[in-house]
Amino acid sequence: MMNVVIPRDFHYNLPSCSVLRKIQPLCAVKKTSLRSKAMTSPSIAQDEDVSSQAIILEPVREDGIDVLLLFFPGGLTPTQAYFPLINTIQKKSSFRLWATILDPGKSPINLPMIEASFDGMITRTKELGFESGELSISRIFVAGHSVGAWCSRSISMKKSEGFIQMGSFFHTNPDNLAQYPKPVLSLGGGLDGQLRVAGIAKHAGEILSLEPEMGYLNTNATKPVIIFPGMNHAQFSHGIPNKERGDIDAHISLEDARAQTAECIVSFLTLHVKAEDETKQLALENLSKCVKRTHVLYKTFWEAVENQERQAKYWQLQVAGLEELKEENVVVIKHDYMDNFVYSKPWIDAKEKRIFVQLYSSPADKFGIVKNIWIKMKSSDAIHQLLGKSAKKSKIVRAADINAETFHEALSLTPEVSRRKFYESGKKLRFIEDCIVMTSGQDWVDSDVTMKPAEDGSDIVDVQSTVIITPVQGIASRFAGMHYMKLLSVARCMEWILLDSFR
Known part of the structure; x- marks a missing residue:
């Protein structure tokens, strides 16, 4: 049976396997002691200590080594939501596993709260019978979910x-x-x-x-x-x-x-x-x-x-449309800062037969790990002209075609079991005509690759890239012969196949 020790005035529905037991909160002397200890650190406010509201799940085993798991919940998640998981851990473990869950109450869980409450959580568990090891950190582990993990790993490094x-x-x-x-x-x-x-x-x-x-x-x-x-x-x-x-x-x-x-x-x-x-x-x-x-x-x-920009040379070669040009003829200048990229321009060294391409990886999610690729290339007409090639009109390479090719590569890299699941129930992508920016470069900068549900009501998501292509003649030389694109990376396509297509 799982004994659950809770503070007064805490209400929840217990799992059917649990036994509810109330205890008196820490005596006033011990509370004062804990708060005094917390106040020795200027970064920890006295009123952040909510250890008296921690919920203690006593071991389900009578024998074995005592181990303590200090658990910190995710945001907007009631502490009782973790009882079934912890109870499963206790049953599978050969230890006398104690678990103490911090209950932040109505406040969002945060690092100062965890730091202020940490020692008090251990003290309360020891009072109920947890036997620690020789060192203060012996057999103490920290676990957290979501923001609870995010905020607790620094103190875990010091005290577990x-x-x-x-x-x-x-x-x-x-x-x-x-x-x-x-x-x-x-x-x-x-x-x-x-x-x-x-x-x-x-x-x-x-x-x-x-x-x-x-x-x-x-x-x-x-x-x-x-x-x-x-x-x-x-x-x-x-x-x-x-x-x-x-x-x-x-x-x-x-x-x-x-x-x-x-x-x-x-x-x-x-x-x-x-x-x-x-x-x-x-x-x-x-x-x-x-x-x-x-x-x-x-x-x-x-x-x-890890290598989201690796196709940049290939894309410029596709746009150039000259078989004699190889990867060594393309130099990619990668920008870490968008401002630098915005003011950069691609150029051609005709003598060395080198094309210098500008590239920036734009975060495609809030964590900035998966990227969309912004690339500034020279146009096919500009490359033919500066390298002295015939002025035949080459086929315009569309960003939509590049995105489709990138997606098919991502599919080939996805494990069969994940690819099969995507084919069965994932939303499919359709690569529609490029959005050609005709107004200003700033409009292109302010845009990105878009992924929107199809307007025809089908279970398809339309992908569209923004593109700028400037003429070679009749325009200031600084802006002539440009071919700018916003493109999907292989990583972004794989993330769609593995995750986002199931939304």
């Missing part, structure tokens, strides 16, 4: 033995998963429309790339990155997708999602807590199996994310 993030990923460069000094289990859903699958797939690629130096155990035990196919963002909690925030319907049951999640968490805990060697070997085999499946299904995706 390991960190478990669900539906979240390390986003900024200083906050680097590979360099994080504690073990981290990263779990994501293949249909997570809120945090996006690209971020955690990128993690998997980063960790795998280090295996020649860091070894097999780093990939599979210390920094395992696992994506569950068919699982969405909400299935780490109550399973109800927040579609306003982008999440989509799952392709697996909530029970299956919880079982897979719990199995991986238990295996991770087993590997990093003292246990029998045979038990650890089984745990490693389980994590390794899940990590390998992630590599099989998402390796081509994270490789596409």
